[in-house]
Amino acid sequence: MNTTELFDHLSEKLKSQFGDDFIGGEIQYDFPVLIVEKKRIIDVLQFLKTTPELNFNFLTTLCGIHMPENKGSELAVMYQLHNMVENWRIRVKIFMEDGDTKVPSVTSIWPAANWMERQEYDFFGFKFVGHPDLRRILNMDEMNYFPMRKEYPLEDGSRDDKNDKMFGR
Amino acid sequence: MSTHNHLIKPEAEKEYNILNLGPTHPATHGIFQNILKMDGEIIMHAEPTVGYIHRAFEKIAEYRPYNQITPLTDRLNYCSSPINNMGWHMTVEKLIGCEVPKRADYLRVIIMELSRIADHVICTTIIGQDTGATTGFLYFFQMREKIYEIFEEVCGARLTTNIGRVGGMERDFSEVAWAKLKIFMVEFPKFLKEFQSLIERNRIFMDRTIDCGPITGERALAYGFTGPNLRAAGIDYDVRVANPFSSYQDFDFSIPIGSNGDTYDRFMVRIQEMWESVSIIKQALDKMPTGEFHADVPEFYLPNKEDVYSKMEALIYHFKIVMGEMDVPKGEVYHSVEGGNGELGFYLISDGNRSPFRLHFRRPCFIYYQAYPEMITGGLLSDAILTMSSMNVIAGELDA
Secondary structure, three states, X not given: OOHHHHHHHHHHHXXXXXXXXXXXXXXXXXXXXXXXXXXXXHHHHHHHHHOOOOOOOEEEEEEEEEOXXXXXXOEEEEEEEEEOOOOXXXXXXXXXXXXXXXXXXXXXXXXXXXXXXXXXXXHHOOEEEOOOOOOOOOOOOOOOOOOOOOOOOOOOOOOOOOOOOOOOO | OHHHHHHOXXXXXXXXXXXXXXXXXXXXXXXXXXEEEEEOOEEEEEEEEOOOOOOOHHHHHOOOOHHHHHHHHHOOOOOOHHHHHHHHHHHHHHHHOOOOOHHHHHHHHHHHHHHHHHHHHHHHHHHHHHHOXXXXXXXXXXXXXXXXHHHHHHHOOOOOOOOOEOOEOOOOOOHHHHHHHHHHHHHHHXXXXXXXXHHXXXXXXXXXXXXXXOOOHHHHHHOOOXXXXXXXXXXXXXXXXXXXXXXXXXXXOOOOOOOOOOHHHHHHHHHHHHHHHHHHHXXXXXXXXXXXXXXXXXXXXXXXXXXXXXXXXXXXXXHHHHHOOOOOOOEEEEEEEXXXXXXXXXXXXXXXXXXXXXXXXXXXXXXXHHHHHHHHXXXXXXXXXXXXXXXXXXXXXXXX
Protein backbone atom coordinates (compact mmCIF):
# COMPACT_ATOMS: atom_id res chain seq x y z
CA MET A 1 0.00 0.00 0.00
CA ASN A 2 1.52 3.34 -0.94
CA THR A 3 1.18 6.53 1.05
CA THR A 4 -1.95 7.79 -0.73
CA GLU A 5 -3.77 4.49 -0.40
CA LEU A 6 -2.78 4.22 3.24
CA PHE A 7 -4.00 7.73 3.86
CA ASP A 8 -7.36 7.06 2.19
CA HIS A 9 -7.73 3.77 4.01
CA LEU A 10 -7.01 5.29 7.42
CA SER A 11 -9.20 8.32 6.79
CA GLU A 12 -12.10 6.04 5.96
CA LYS A 13 -11.50 3.91 9.04
CA LEU A 14 -11.23 6.86 11.40
CA LYS A 15 -14.20 8.59 9.79
CA SER A 16 -16.44 5.59 10.35
CA GLN A 17 -15.16 5.03 13.88
CA PHE A 18 -14.96 8.56 15.20
CA GLY A 19 -17.24 10.56 12.91
CA ASP A 20 -16.71 14.29 13.25
CA ASP A 21 -13.95 13.90 15.83
CA PHE A 22 -11.73 12.98 12.92
CA ILE A 23 -11.05 16.39 11.44
CA GLY A 24 -9.08 15.56 8.33
CA GLY A 25 -5.56 15.25 7.15
CA GLU A 26 -3.04 15.63 4.42
CA ILE A 27 0.01 13.93 3.01
CA GLN A 28 3.33 15.49 3.93
CA TYR A 29 6.12 13.95 1.88
CA ASP A 30 5.97 10.22 2.67
CA PHE A 31 3.76 10.57 5.73
CA PRO A 32 -0.02 10.48 6.01
CA VAL A 33 -0.93 13.14 8.58
CA LEU A 34 -4.23 12.65 10.39
CA ILE A 35 -5.77 15.39 12.49
CA VAL A 36 -8.18 14.48 15.27
CA GLU A 37 -9.97 16.17 18.14
CA LYS A 38 -7.85 16.51 21.25
CA LYS A 39 -10.37 14.92 23.59
CA ARG A 40 -10.45 11.70 21.54
CA ILE A 41 -6.69 11.28 21.10
CA ILE A 42 -6.42 8.34 23.50
CA ASP A 43 -9.28 6.51 21.79
CA VAL A 44 -7.81 7.17 18.37
CA LEU A 45 -4.34 5.96 19.30
CA GLN A 46 -5.76 2.97 21.14
CA PHE A 47 -7.88 2.17 18.09
CA LEU A 48 -4.87 2.46 15.77
CA LYS A 49 -2.81 0.28 18.06
CA THR A 50 -5.27 -2.48 18.84
CA THR A 51 -7.17 -2.92 15.57
CA PRO A 52 -5.47 -6.05 14.25
CA GLU A 53 -5.60 -4.92 10.67
CA LEU A 54 -3.92 -1.58 11.48
CA ASN A 55 -1.57 -2.69 14.25
CA PHE A 56 0.30 0.56 14.86
CA ASN A 57 1.97 -0.78 17.95
CA PHE A 58 5.13 1.32 18.06
CA LEU A 59 5.26 4.94 19.18
CA THR A 60 8.22 6.37 17.30
CA THR A 61 8.15 9.81 18.80
CA LEU A 62 5.90 12.61 19.91
CA CYS A 63 6.57 16.31 20.03
CA GLY A 64 4.91 19.63 20.60
CA ILE A 65 4.69 22.51 18.16
CA HIS A 66 3.99 26.15 18.95
CA MET A 67 2.56 28.30 16.17
CA PRO A 68 1.68 31.75 17.55
CA GLU A 69 0.47 32.90 14.10
CA ASN A 70 -2.11 30.14 13.94
CA LYS A 71 -4.83 31.90 15.93
CA GLY A 72 -7.25 29.64 17.75
CA SER A 73 -5.01 26.58 17.56
CA GLU A 74 -1.61 27.85 18.57
CA LEU A 75 -0.34 24.62 20.02
CA ALA A 76 -0.13 21.18 18.53
CA VAL A 77 1.14 17.78 19.55
CA MET A 78 2.12 15.25 16.94
CA TYR A 79 2.41 11.51 17.52
CA GLN A 80 4.29 9.35 15.12
CA LEU A 81 3.23 5.72 14.96
CA HIS A 82 4.81 2.81 13.19
CA ASN A 83 3.41 -0.51 12.08
CA MET A 84 6.64 -2.47 11.87
CA VAL A 85 5.13 -5.50 10.18
CA GLU A 86 3.77 -3.63 7.16
CA ASN A 87 6.23 -0.78 7.60
CA TRP A 88 3.53 1.88 7.67
CA ARG A 89 4.37 5.15 9.33
CA ILE A 90 1.78 7.76 10.17
CA ARG A 91 1.57 11.00 12.05
CA VAL A 92 -1.42 11.94 14.18
CA LYS A 93 -1.86 15.55 15.21
CA ILE A 94 -4.00 17.38 17.68
CA PHE A 95 -4.42 21.13 17.91
CA MET A 96 -5.44 23.30 20.82
CA GLU A 97 -5.75 26.88 21.95
CA ASP A 98 -2.94 28.52 23.85
CA GLY A 99 -4.82 28.74 27.13
CA ASP A 100 -6.03 25.18 27.03
CA THR A 101 -2.91 23.05 27.35
CA LYS A 102 -4.45 19.99 28.98
CA VAL A 103 -3.71 16.93 26.84
CA PRO A 104 -4.67 13.35 27.69
CA SER A 105 -1.53 11.38 28.42
CA VAL A 106 -0.79 8.29 26.33
CA THR A 107 1.50 6.72 28.92
CA SER A 108 -1.19 4.11 29.58
CA ILE A 109 -0.81 2.90 25.98
CA TRP A 110 2.96 3.17 25.64
CA PRO A 111 5.28 3.51 28.63
CA ALA A 112 7.74 5.05 26.17
CA ALA A 113 5.58 8.17 26.16
CA ASN A 114 6.52 8.89 29.76
CA TRP A 115 9.73 10.81 29.19
CA MET A 116 8.65 12.10 25.80
CA GLU A 117 5.67 13.78 27.43
CA ARG A 118 7.79 15.07 30.27
CA GLN A 119 10.10 16.61 27.70
CA GLU A 120 7.25 18.33 25.88
CA TYR A 121 5.88 19.57 29.20
CA ASP A 122 9.32 20.91 29.97
CA PHE A 123 9.58 22.67 26.60
CA PHE A 124 6.03 23.87 25.97
CA GLY A 125 4.06 23.47 29.17
CA PHE A 126 1.56 20.87 27.99
CA LYS A 127 -0.30 19.47 30.98
CA PHE A 128 -0.54 15.78 30.24
CA VAL A 129 -3.55 14.56 32.19
CA GLY A 130 -3.03 11.09 33.60
CA HIS A 131 0.75 11.21 33.43
CA PRO A 132 2.23 9.40 36.43
CA ASP A 133 5.05 11.85 37.10
CA LEU A 134 4.79 15.12 35.21
CA ARG A 135 7.95 17.04 36.10
CA ARG A 136 10.56 18.89 34.12
CA ILE A 137 13.12 16.52 32.74
CA LEU A 138 15.90 18.34 30.89
CA ASN A 139 15.72 21.82 32.37
CA MET A 140 16.12 22.65 36.03
CA ASP A 141 13.09 22.40 38.27
CA GLU A 142 13.28 26.10 39.24
CA MET A 143 12.81 27.29 35.67
CA ASN A 144 9.76 29.51 35.49
CA TYR A 145 9.01 29.52 31.77
CA PHE A 146 8.65 27.07 28.91
CA PRO A 147 11.64 27.78 26.71
CA MET A 148 10.58 26.26 23.39
CA ARG A 149 7.59 28.55 23.08
CA LYS A 150 8.17 31.11 20.38
CA GLU A 151 7.83 34.16 22.59
CA TYR A 152 11.04 33.33 24.42
CA PRO A 153 14.26 34.37 22.67
CA LEU A 154 17.18 32.03 22.35
CA GLU A 155 19.14 33.66 25.13
CA ASP A 156 17.83 34.56 28.52
CA GLY A 157 16.49 38.10 28.19
CA SER A 158 17.35 38.90 31.77
CA ARG A 159 21.09 38.88 31.14
CA ASP A 160 22.84 42.24 31.24
CA ASP A 161 26.44 41.07 30.99
CA LYS A 162 26.48 41.27 27.21
CA ASN A 163 26.51 44.75 25.73
CA ASP A 164 25.26 44.96 22.18
CA LYS A 165 25.67 48.69 21.72
CA MET A 166 28.59 48.42 19.35
CA PHE A 167 28.34 45.25 17.32
CA GLY A 168 24.87 43.85 17.73
CA ARG A 169 24.32 40.31 18.83
CA MET B 1 21.00 -21.47 58.47
CA SER B 2 17.87 -21.36 60.52
CA THR B 3 19.76 -20.32 63.62
CA HIS B 4 20.32 -16.89 62.12
CA ASN B 5 16.72 -16.28 61.17
CA HIS B 6 16.17 -13.96 64.09
CA LEU B 7 18.64 -11.56 62.48
CA ILE B 8 16.44 -10.99 59.44
CA LYS B 9 14.09 -8.15 60.15
CA PRO B 10 10.45 -8.35 59.12
CA GLU B 11 9.43 -6.25 56.12
CA ALA B 12 7.96 -3.41 58.18
CA GLU B 13 11.13 -2.81 60.18
CA LYS B 14 13.48 -3.06 57.24
CA GLU B 15 15.83 -0.19 56.65
CA TYR B 16 16.95 0.66 53.17
CA ASN B 17 20.01 2.51 52.03
CA ILE B 18 19.73 5.34 49.58
CA LEU B 19 22.67 5.32 47.21
CA ASN B 20 23.43 8.22 44.95
CA LEU B 21 25.02 6.69 41.87
CA GLY B 22 26.36 9.61 39.92
CA PRO B 23 26.13 12.27 38.49
CA THR B 24 29.84 11.83 37.89
CA HIS B 25 30.56 8.29 38.83
CA PRO B 26 33.59 6.73 37.15
CA ALA B 27 31.68 3.56 36.39
CA THR B 28 28.83 5.17 34.50
CA HIS B 29 30.89 6.62 31.61
CA GLY B 30 29.06 9.91 31.42
CA ILE B 31 26.91 12.20 33.45
CA PHE B 32 24.09 10.02 34.70
CA GLN B 33 22.54 10.20 38.09
CA ASN B 34 20.58 7.36 39.57
CA ILE B 35 19.17 7.48 43.06
CA LEU B 36 18.96 3.88 44.15
CA LYS B 37 17.07 2.40 47.05
CA MET B 38 19.16 -0.53 48.16
CA ASP B 39 18.40 -3.57 50.26
CA GLY B 40 21.96 -4.61 50.90
CA GLU B 41 23.31 -5.24 47.44
CA ILE B 42 19.90 -5.56 45.80
CA ILE B 43 18.31 -2.60 44.03
CA MET B 44 14.75 -2.07 45.19
CA HIS B 45 13.99 1.09 43.30
CA ALA B 46 15.82 3.36 40.91
CA GLU B 47 15.15 6.94 39.98
CA PRO B 48 17.20 8.31 37.10
CA THR B 49 17.76 12.03 36.68
CA VAL B 50 18.73 13.28 33.25
CA GLY B 51 19.49 16.66 31.75
CA TYR B 52 22.93 17.38 33.16
CA ILE B 53 24.32 18.30 29.76
CA HIS B 54 21.17 19.64 28.18
CA ARG B 55 22.18 22.24 25.60
CA ALA B 56 18.78 23.12 24.11
CA PHE B 57 19.63 22.00 20.58
CA GLU B 58 16.02 22.09 19.48
CA LYS B 59 15.83 25.74 20.45
CA ILE B 60 19.21 26.68 18.99
CA ALA B 61 18.26 24.98 15.72
CA GLU B 62 15.37 27.40 15.31
CA TYR B 63 17.89 30.21 15.06
CA ARG B 64 20.47 28.64 12.73
CA PRO B 65 20.50 28.26 8.96
CA TYR B 66 20.37 24.68 7.73
CA ASN B 67 24.09 24.26 7.20
CA GLN B 68 24.90 25.44 10.68
CA ILE B 69 22.74 22.78 12.30
CA THR B 70 25.10 19.99 11.25
CA PRO B 71 27.60 20.81 14.03
CA LEU B 72 24.76 20.55 16.54
CA THR B 73 23.98 17.03 15.39
CA ASP B 74 27.63 16.10 15.93
CA ARG B 75 27.10 16.54 19.59
CA LEU B 76 24.14 14.21 19.92
CA ASN B 77 25.71 10.79 19.85
CA TYR B 78 29.32 11.89 19.74
CA CYS B 79 30.57 8.32 19.39
CA SER B 80 29.16 8.12 15.88
CA SER B 81 28.68 11.73 14.85
CA PRO B 82 28.98 11.12 11.07
CA ILE B 83 25.73 9.15 11.13
CA ASN B 84 24.00 12.10 12.78
CA ASN B 85 25.46 14.49 10.22
CA MET B 86 24.35 12.33 7.31
CA GLY B 87 20.91 11.91 8.84
CA TRP B 88 20.50 15.64 9.02
CA HIS B 89 21.75 16.18 5.47
CA MET B 90 19.36 13.55 4.19
CA THR B 91 16.49 15.19 6.04
CA VAL B 92 17.18 18.50 4.34
CA GLU B 93 17.63 16.73 1.00
CA LYS B 94 14.25 15.11 1.45
CA LEU B 95 12.73 18.51 2.20
CA ILE B 96 14.20 20.20 -0.87
CA GLY B 97 13.70 17.13 -3.06
CA CYS B 98 17.33 16.64 -3.97
CA GLU B 99 18.56 13.46 -5.61
CA VAL B 100 22.08 12.52 -4.53
CA PRO B 101 24.40 10.74 -6.98
CA LYS B 102 25.25 7.10 -6.33
CA ARG B 103 28.88 7.79 -5.58
CA ALA B 104 27.96 10.20 -2.81
CA ASP B 105 25.58 7.60 -1.40
CA TYR B 106 28.29 4.96 -1.38
CA LEU B 107 30.84 7.28 0.20
CA ARG B 108 28.24 8.06 2.85
CA VAL B 109 27.60 4.39 3.44
CA ILE B 110 31.31 3.79 3.98
CA ILE B 111 31.52 6.67 6.46
CA MET B 112 28.36 5.60 8.28
CA GLU B 113 29.45 2.00 8.61
CA LEU B 114 32.86 3.08 9.85
CA SER B 115 31.24 5.18 12.52
CA ARG B 116 28.91 2.34 13.42
CA ILE B 117 31.99 0.21 13.96
CA ALA B 118 33.55 2.96 16.06
CA ASP B 119 30.40 3.21 18.14
CA HIS B 120 30.20 -0.53 18.68
CA VAL B 121 33.92 -0.74 19.45
CA ILE B 122 33.36 1.69 22.29
CA CYS B 123 30.32 -0.12 23.60
CA THR B 124 31.69 -3.65 23.39
CA THR B 125 35.06 -2.81 24.87
CA ILE B 126 33.42 -0.94 27.70
CA ILE B 127 31.24 -3.94 28.48
CA GLY B 128 34.50 -5.88 28.66
CA GLN B 129 36.06 -3.20 30.83
CA ASP B 130 33.15 -3.24 33.26
CA THR B 131 33.33 -7.00 33.61
CA GLY B 132 37.02 -6.75 34.35
CA ALA B 133 38.41 -7.64 30.92
CA THR B 134 40.65 -4.63 30.51
CA THR B 135 42.62 -6.07 27.62
CA GLY B 136 39.87 -5.42 25.10
CA PHE B 137 39.50 -1.84 26.13
CA LEU B 138 43.19 -1.13 25.80
CA TYR B 139 43.91 -3.27 22.79
CA PHE B 140 40.85 -3.27 20.54
CA PHE B 141 40.25 0.42 21.17
CA GLN B 142 43.08 1.35 18.83
CA MET B 143 40.79 0.41 15.96
CA ARG B 144 38.69 3.42 16.82
CA GLU B 145 41.80 5.52 16.45
CA LYS B 146 42.30 4.12 12.93
CA ILE B 147 38.72 5.01 12.04
CA TYR B 148 39.18 8.53 13.36
CA GLU B 149 42.29 8.85 11.23
CA ILE B 150 40.18 8.07 8.18
CA PHE B 151 37.61 10.66 9.25
CA GLU B 152 40.41 13.15 9.73
CA GLU B 153 41.61 12.48 6.22
CA VAL B 154 38.11 12.91 4.78
CA CYS B 155 36.87 15.95 6.67
CA GLY B 156 39.66 17.25 8.88
CA ALA B 157 38.03 16.46 12.20
CA ARG B 158 37.99 13.40 14.36
CA LEU B 159 35.26 13.37 16.98
CA THR B 160 32.77 16.09 16.10
CA THR B 161 33.17 15.62 12.41
CA ASN B 162 30.67 17.91 10.66
CA ILE B 163 31.23 15.60 7.71
CA GLY B 164 29.47 15.94 4.36
CA ARG B 165 27.22 18.68 3.09
CA VAL B 166 23.60 19.03 2.13
CA GLY B 167 23.69 17.44 -1.32
CA GLY B 168 26.59 15.05 -0.91
CA MET B 169 30.10 15.02 0.44
CA GLU B 170 32.28 18.10 0.74
CA ARG B 171 35.07 16.39 -1.22
CA ASP B 172 35.93 13.01 -2.61
CA PHE B 173 38.13 10.73 -0.53
CA SER B 174 41.79 11.55 -0.97
CA GLU B 175 44.38 8.98 -2.00
CA VAL B 176 45.57 8.80 1.59
CA ALA B 177 42.03 8.18 2.81
CA TRP B 178 41.57 5.30 0.37
CA ALA B 179 44.92 3.86 1.41
CA LYS B 180 44.07 4.12 5.09
CA LEU B 181 40.69 2.56 4.49
CA LYS B 182 42.32 -0.31 2.63
CA ILE B 183 44.72 -0.96 5.49
CA PHE B 184 41.86 -0.75 7.96
CA MET B 185 39.85 -3.30 6.02
CA VAL B 186 42.72 -5.75 6.26
CA GLU B 187 43.57 -5.06 9.88
CA PHE B 188 40.20 -4.69 11.48
CA PRO B 189 38.80 -8.21 10.89
CA LYS B 190 41.89 -9.66 12.55
CA PHE B 191 41.48 -7.46 15.58
CA LEU B 192 37.78 -8.14 15.80
CA LYS B 193 38.34 -11.86 15.58
CA GLU B 194 40.96 -11.72 18.28
CA PHE B 195 38.75 -9.63 20.53
CA GLN B 196 35.88 -12.03 19.94
CA SER B 197 37.94 -15.09 20.78
CA LEU B 198 39.23 -13.32 23.86
CA ILE B 199 35.83 -12.52 25.34
CA GLU B 200 32.87 -14.10 23.68
CA ARG B 201 33.12 -17.66 25.04
CA ASN B 202 35.01 -16.67 28.17
CA ARG B 203 33.33 -18.48 31.07
CA ILE B 204 33.71 -15.58 33.48
CA PHE B 205 32.35 -13.11 30.97
CA MET B 206 29.39 -15.33 30.13
CA ASP B 207 28.52 -15.95 33.76
CA ARG B 208 28.73 -12.26 34.39
CA THR B 209 26.59 -11.07 31.48
CA ILE B 210 24.02 -13.75 30.72
CA ASP B 211 20.70 -12.87 32.37
CA CYS B 212 22.05 -9.52 33.43
CA GLY B 213 19.56 -6.71 32.83
CA PRO B 214 17.21 -8.61 30.54
CA ILE B 215 14.18 -7.19 28.77
CA THR B 216 11.59 -9.01 26.71
CA GLY B 217 10.85 -8.04 23.14
CA GLU B 218 7.36 -6.95 24.05
CA ARG B 219 8.51 -4.60 26.82
CA ALA B 220 11.30 -3.32 24.61
CA LEU B 221 8.78 -2.34 21.94
CA ALA B 222 6.51 -0.72 24.51
CA TYR B 223 9.46 1.31 25.76
CA GLY B 224 10.36 2.42 22.25
CA PHE B 225 13.63 0.54 21.98
CA THR B 226 15.34 0.59 18.61
CA GLY B 227 18.72 -0.43 17.31
CA PRO B 228 20.97 -3.13 18.76
CA ASN B 229 19.13 -3.14 22.08
CA LEU B 230 15.82 -3.97 20.40
CA ARG B 231 17.45 -6.54 18.17
CA ALA B 232 19.07 -8.19 21.18
CA ALA B 233 15.53 -8.70 22.48
CA GLY B 234 14.69 -10.60 19.32
CA ILE B 235 12.96 -8.05 17.09
CA ASP B 236 14.56 -7.61 13.71
CA TYR B 237 13.85 -3.95 13.11
CA ASP B 238 16.55 -2.01 11.35
CA VAL B 239 15.92 1.30 9.60
CA ARG B 240 18.51 0.39 6.97
CA VAL B 241 16.22 -2.41 5.85
CA ALA B 242 12.77 -1.05 6.72
CA ASN B 243 13.28 2.33 5.07
CA PRO B 244 16.51 2.09 3.08
CA PHE B 245 18.28 5.42 2.87
CA SER B 246 21.47 6.31 1.08
CA SER B 247 21.26 3.28 -1.27
CA TYR B 248 21.36 0.68 1.49
CA GLN B 249 19.09 -1.44 -0.70
CA ASP B 250 22.12 -2.09 -2.95
CA PHE B 251 23.95 -4.00 -0.25
CA ASP B 252 23.54 -7.52 0.95
CA PHE B 253 23.69 -7.83 4.72
CA SER B 254 21.83 -9.58 7.49
CA ILE B 255 20.46 -8.28 10.77
CA PRO B 256 21.81 -10.16 13.77
CA ILE B 257 19.27 -10.67 16.52
CA GLY B 258 19.44 -12.02 20.05
CA SER B 259 16.83 -13.91 22.02
CA ASN B 260 17.02 -12.95 25.70
CA GLY B 261 17.63 -9.23 25.51
CA ASP B 262 20.28 -9.42 28.22
CA THR B 263 23.72 -7.91 28.36
CA TYR B 264 25.33 -10.85 26.63
CA ASP B 265 22.90 -10.62 23.71
CA ARG B 266 23.43 -6.89 23.39
CA PHE B 267 27.16 -7.51 23.31
CA MET B 268 26.87 -10.27 20.73
CA VAL B 269 24.50 -8.31 18.48
CA ARG B 270 26.99 -5.47 18.38
CA ILE B 271 29.88 -7.80 17.61
CA GLN B 272 27.95 -9.37 14.75
CA GLU B 273 26.90 -5.97 13.46
CA MET B 274 30.53 -5.03 13.17
CA TRP B 275 31.03 -8.02 10.88
CA GLU B 276 28.04 -6.91 8.82
CA SER B 277 29.46 -3.40 8.64
CA VAL B 278 32.77 -4.76 7.41
CA SER B 279 30.93 -6.67 4.71
CA ILE B 280 28.94 -3.59 3.70
CA ILE B 281 32.10 -1.50 3.41
CA LYS B 282 33.69 -4.24 1.33
CA GLN B 283 30.72 -4.30 -1.03
CA ALA B 284 30.75 -0.51 -1.26
CA LEU B 285 34.43 -0.54 -2.14
CA ASP B 286 33.91 -3.20 -4.78
CA LYS B 287 30.90 -1.53 -6.35
CA MET B 288 32.04 2.08 -5.93
CA PRO B 289 30.47 3.97 -8.83
CA THR B 290 32.30 6.72 -10.63
CA GLY B 291 30.89 10.18 -11.04
CA GLU B 292 30.18 13.20 -8.94
CA PHE B 293 30.40 13.13 -5.16
CA HIS B 294 27.68 15.71 -4.71
CA ALA B 295 24.37 16.63 -6.28
CA ASP B 296 24.01 19.58 -8.60
CA VAL B 297 22.13 21.85 -6.22
CA PRO B 298 24.19 25.06 -6.19
CA GLU B 299 21.67 26.92 -4.07
CA PHE B 300 22.15 24.47 -1.19
CA TYR B 301 25.53 22.83 -1.64
CA LEU B 302 28.39 24.91 -0.27
CA PRO B 303 30.77 25.50 -3.21
CA ASN B 304 34.43 24.65 -3.28
CA LYS B 305 36.52 27.29 -1.56
CA GLU B 306 38.78 27.81 -4.59
CA ASP B 307 35.75 28.53 -6.72
CA VAL B 308 34.48 31.00 -4.17
CA TYR B 309 37.64 33.04 -4.63
CA SER B 310 37.69 32.83 -8.42
CA LYS B 311 34.13 32.43 -9.72
CA MET B 312 31.33 34.91 -9.29
CA GLU B 313 28.47 32.38 -9.16
CA ALA B 314 30.24 30.36 -6.52
CA LEU B 315 30.81 33.48 -4.46
CA ILE B 316 27.14 34.44 -4.74
CA TYR B 317 25.95 30.99 -3.72
CA HIS B 318 28.48 30.82 -0.92
CA PHE B 319 27.23 34.12 0.43
CA LYS B 320 23.59 33.13 0.10
CA ILE B 321 24.10 29.78 1.80
CA VAL B 322 26.18 31.16 4.64
CA MET B 323 23.73 33.98 5.24
CA GLY B 324 20.84 31.52 5.01
CA GLU B 325 19.16 33.12 2.00
CA MET B 326 18.09 29.96 0.22
CA ASP B 327 14.59 29.20 -1.01
CA VAL B 328 13.49 26.36 1.19
CA PRO B 329 10.12 24.79 0.44
CA LYS B 330 7.44 24.80 3.11
CA GLY B 331 6.44 21.52 4.63
CA GLU B 332 7.15 19.04 7.33
CA VAL B 333 9.34 16.05 6.89
CA TYR B 334 10.55 13.17 9.01
CA HIS B 335 13.62 11.21 8.14
CA SER B 336 15.34 8.59 10.20
CA VAL B 337 18.62 6.78 9.95
CA GLU B 338 19.95 3.78 11.80
CA GLY B 339 22.33 5.39 14.25
CA GLY B 340 24.72 3.55 16.49
CA ASN B 341 22.00 3.25 19.11
CA GLY B 342 18.88 2.94 17.00
CA GLU B 343 16.48 4.98 15.00
CA LEU B 344 17.74 8.55 14.97
CA GLY B 345 14.93 10.66 13.55
CA PHE B 346 14.72 14.27 12.49
CA TYR B 347 11.30 15.87 12.42
CA LEU B 348 11.62 19.15 10.60
CA ILE B 349 8.98 21.78 9.97
CA SER B 350 9.98 24.43 7.48
CA ASP B 351 8.01 27.62 6.97
CA GLY B 352 10.26 28.73 4.12
CA ASN B 353 12.58 30.81 6.26
CA ARG B 354 16.32 30.58 6.71
CA SER B 355 16.10 28.31 9.73
CA PRO B 356 13.71 25.52 10.69
CA PHE B 357 10.42 26.48 12.26
CA ARG B 358 10.66 23.44 14.48
CA LEU B 359 13.23 20.71 14.62
CA HIS B 360 12.70 17.71 16.83
CA PHE B 361 15.29 15.00 17.29
CA ARG B 362 14.11 11.49 17.99
CA ARG B 363 17.03 10.42 20.14
CA PRO B 364 17.06 6.66 20.66
CA CYS B 365 18.99 6.89 23.95
CA PHE B 366 16.53 9.26 25.53
CA ILE B 367 13.65 6.97 24.73
CA TYR B 368 15.10 3.66 25.80
CA TYR B 369 16.91 4.89 28.88
CA GLN B 370 13.56 5.21 30.66
CA ALA B 371 13.37 1.41 30.76
CA TYR B 372 16.56 1.35 32.81
CA PRO B 373 14.91 1.34 36.28
CA GLU B 374 12.73 -1.56 35.27
CA MET B 375 15.69 -3.49 33.95
CA ILE B 376 17.85 -3.12 37.04
CA THR B 377 15.26 -3.39 39.81
CA GLY B 378 15.76 -6.61 41.71
CA GLY B 379 19.29 -7.03 40.47
CA LEU B 380 22.67 -6.34 41.93
CA LEU B 381 24.36 -2.97 41.89
CA SER B 382 27.23 -4.29 39.81
CA ASP B 383 24.72 -5.58 37.25
CA ALA B 384 23.22 -2.10 37.03
CA ILE B 385 26.58 -0.70 35.93
CA LEU B 386 26.94 -3.40 33.35
CA THR B 387 23.39 -2.97 32.08
CA MET B 388 23.98 0.71 31.55
CA SER B 389 27.17 0.22 29.58
CA SER B 390 25.58 -2.52 27.48
CA MET B 391 22.67 -0.22 26.61
CA ASN B 392 25.25 2.24 25.33
CA VAL B 393 23.58 5.30 26.81
CA ILE B 394 25.41 8.35 25.49
CA ALA B 395 24.95 11.47 27.57
CA GLY B 396 25.00 13.83 24.60
CA GLU B 397 22.17 12.03 22.89
CA LEU B 398 20.24 11.53 26.08
CA ASP B 399 20.13 15.21 26.96
CA ALA B 400 20.40 16.88 23.55
